[in-house]
Amino acid sequence: MGVVYKAEDLKLPRYVALKFLPDNLTKDRQALFRFRREAYAASALNHPNICTVYDVGDADGRAFIAMEFLDGSNLKNVINGRPIEIERMVRISVEIARALETAHAKGIIHRDIKPANIFISMAGSKLLDFGLAKLQYIGGVASPSAASELDETAPPSTASGLLIGTVDYMAPEQLQSGPVDTRTDLFALGLVMYEMATGINPFIGTTASSTIANILKDIPEAVTHRNPSVSVHLEAIIQKCLRKDPDERYPSARALLSDLTQLSIEPRRLSATQQAQTVAASPLEVSRYLARSLFMLVQIAYLIMYGAALYKLQKLLQVSMQLFGSHTFGILVLADAVLGTPFRIYFFTALAFDFGDIGRQFKTVFPAILILDLMWASTPLLFQGQLQGLFILCSGALAFLPLSQKTLIYTAYGQTGGRSSGIRHDSRS
Ligand SMILES: Nc1ncnc2c1ncn2[C@@H]1O[C@H](COP(=O)(O)OP(=O)(O)O)[C@@H](O)[C@H]1O
Ligand SMILES: [Mg+2]
Numbered sequence: 001m002g003v004v005y006k007a008e009d010l011k012l013p014r015y016v017a018l019k020f021l022p023d024n025l026t027k028d029r030q031a032l033f034r035f036r037r038e039a040y041a042a043s044a045l046n047h048p049n050i051c052t053v054y055d056v057g058d059a060d061g062r063a064f065i066a067m068e069f070l071d072g073s074n075l076k077n078v079i080n081g082r083p084i085e086i087e088r089m090v091r092i093s094v095e096i097a098r099a100l101e102t103a104h105a106k107g108i109i110h111r112d113i114k115p116a117n118i119f120i121s122m123a124g125s126k127l128l129d130f131g132l133a134k135l136q137y138i139g140g141v142a143s144p145s146a147a148s149e150l151d152e153t154a155p156p157s158t159a160s161g162l163l164i165g166t167v168d169y170m171a172p173e174q175l176q177s178g179p180v181d182t183r184t185d186l187f188a189l190g191l192v193m194y195e196m197a198t199g200i201n202p203f204i205g206t207t208a209s210s211t212i213a214n215i216l217k218d219i220p221e222a223v224t225h226r227n228p229s230v231s232v233h234l235e236a237i238i239q240k241c242l243r244k245d246p247d248e249r250y251p252s253a254r255a256l257l258s259d260l261t262q263l264s265i266e267p268r269r270l271s272a273t274q275q276a277q278t279v280a281a282s283p284l285e286v287s288r289y290l291a292r293s294l295f296m297l298v299q300i301a302y303l304i305m306y307g308a309a310l311y312k313l314q315k316l317l318q319v320s321m322q323l324f325g326s327h328t329f330g331i332l333v334l335a336d337a338v339l340g341t342p343f344r345i346y347f348f349t350a351l352a353f354d355f356g357d358i359g360r361q362f363k364t365v366f367p368a369i370l371i372l373d374l375m376w377a378s379t380p381l382l383f384q385g386q387l388q389g390l391f392i393l394c395s396g397a398l399a400f401l402p403l404s405q406k407t408l409i410y411t412a413y414g415q416t417g418g419r420s421s422g423i424r425h426d427s428r429s
Contacts, residue, residue, distance in 0.1 A: 001031060001131060006069055015069040016054060020062050032063060034131050039065045041108050041130040049099035051119065051126045072121035074128075075192070079115055082199040083227050089196040090234070092118070092125045094260045096189055099127040101253035104182040107136035111180060113188035114169040115195060132165050134180060167208050168201055172216050172244050183246040186256055190241020190249075197238065198226040216244070234263055292351050295408040298401060299348040302376075306337035306344070309379070319382045329382070336376050343369065362409045366402075373402035 002019040009016050025031035036056070042065075043053040055066040075092070078084065084092075096118055103110060110117075112132040119126045167175060171187035174180050195201050202220035205211040223230045223238055237259050243249045250256040309316060313334060320330030343365075350358040362369075377398035380391035387394060 001025065001034070002065075002129075007066075017051075017067050017069045019065045019067065020059075021064075023062070026062055035063050035065070037133065037135065038129065038131040041103075041133040041135055042067070044106055044108065045099075045103055047099055047102040049095045049124060049126055050102065051128050070119045070121045070123075070126055072119060075115035075118040075120055075125070075196070078120050079195055079199060084196050086197070086229055086231075086234070089193065090260060090263055092120065092196065093189065093193050094257065095125040096127055096192070097253050097257045097260055099125075100182070100185050100189065101257060103127075103133075104185070104253055109134040109136070109180060109182055110185050110188075111174065112165050112169075113185050113192060114166065115192055118192065167212050167215070168204060170212075170215065171246070173246060175212050175215060181246065182252060183249045186241050186249050186253065187243075187246075189256070190238050193238050193241065194220060194223060197223050197230050197234070200226070231263070233259075237263065291408045292354070295405060296348055296351045298405055298408070299344040299351070302340060302344045302401075303348075305376075305379075306341050309333060309337045316382060319385075323382065323384075332375060333379050333382065336372055336379075340372055340376065343372070359409055362406070366406060369405070370402050374399055377401075 001022065003022055005018045005020070007016050007018045008014075021031060021035050039053055039056040042051065043056075046052070051070060052068040053065055054068065057064055057066065083089075096113070100110065100113075108130070110127065110130060110133055112129060113127075117127065117129040119128050169188040169191050171180075171184040172178075174184050191201060191203070203211055203214040203218060205214050220239075220242060223235045224232070237256070241249055241256065250259075316333060317327045317330040320327050320333075323329070347358070347362070350361075377395050379398070380387060380394035383394075384391040
């Protein structure tokens with residue numbers, strides 16, 4: 001209902017915003033009353049997210065409120081029909097919820113929360129326009145009687161029963177002239193959050209009465225349908241604010257804040273997790289081809305080792321006899337090579353033909369592979385004479401191979417084994 005000007009303070013080096021009552025309302029007793037009440041309510045609140053009121057006065061018979069000048073734009077212009085970035089949206093919601101928490105603690109219910117009454121400046125968001133505020137009491141500033149004098153004589157509806165202000169963000173109980181409390185502001189804030197997330201107010205109809213009907217009856221479409229980047233948690237918060245029954249909403253701005261701040265930490269946590277996943281996932285995503293190639297290379301390495309062992313069959317048995325006084329160890333190594341060969345050939349060909357089920361199959365036979373490969377890792381024992389201390393290193397490297405194969409095959413075919421996991425298949429495969 002006001003007209004806001006940017007003005008220069010001649011006493012202090014600063015700009016101020018001067019809000020005047022429009023000319024046609026200067027003689028309107030109710031309008032003047034609401035204007036006084038706005039200044040009264042806002043001046044009682046000292047909060048970084050509430051626009052500071054400096055003074056009230058009269059200039060040539062016109063009432064004005066002097067307040068801090070904010071540089072930026074109101075949220076209505078910021079949204080401008082398009083969703084805003086989720087992190088920014090959560091930040092604004094947290095700031096306005098904080099402003100409401102302070103106002104509610106002072107017994108002030110704003111009753112006109114909407115994007116045009118939220119200002120976005122470099123310093124963050126600021127709540128404006130307490131022109132429809134309901135003053136229950138103003139703790140520490142004025143007596144409850146002064147507050148009620150400023151309030152109850154001027155309800156938000158006129159004598160003719162018409163609602164003052166836009167109905168677009170009003171809670172059902174406010175539209176039905178029911179009892180209004182702090183949860184009424186939380187409904188409107190939920191609606192502002194919905195609009196920030198989707199770019200639209202879901203209740204807007206072609207006329208004020210159709211909007212009212214929508215607010216009273218409609219369940220708004222899921223935010224995630226309109227903006228898939230909204231998390232399930234954020235959706236739940238918005239929907240809880242938008243419950244028709246105030247008892248089903250958040251009981252207080254503090255309760256809403258606690259969920260919202262959780263959420264504002266979450267994206268950071270999430271992005272840290274996502275970052276970690278990306279770091280871990282980057283080789284998965286970009287080098288499936290490489291993973292497959294390395295796995296195939298390992299199979300070839302095994303086949304060469306098996307071939308060498310079988311080729312030197314006599315020698316192995318001899319060394320086993322010399323070292324351990326029996327052929328048993330040599331026989332075990334040879335058996336390993338014989339059993340391992342078909343596995344290696346199978347894995348190699350399956351990988352070569354990019355057989356999608358190989359991950360799952362590998363998972364099934366992995367315990368057997370592990371036993372086989374760990375046994376094989378003891379082969380350098382037979383060469384300890386030649387390799388000396390190096391045989392320990394060779395054994396360690398061989399023992400590591402089954403695990404690295406597991407990593408490689410899961411890299412290429414997904415943790416679940418199948419081809420269908422979230423892993424992106426690169427174009428070369
Ligand atoms: N302190 C301020 N600094 C800068 N712009 C302001 C300030 N207060 C209000 N405005 C601008 O004026 C518009 C209307 O202000 P508001 O107090 O909501 O008046 P009304 O009672 O007409 O709704 C706001 O949406 C905002 O764009
Ligand atoms: Mg306004």
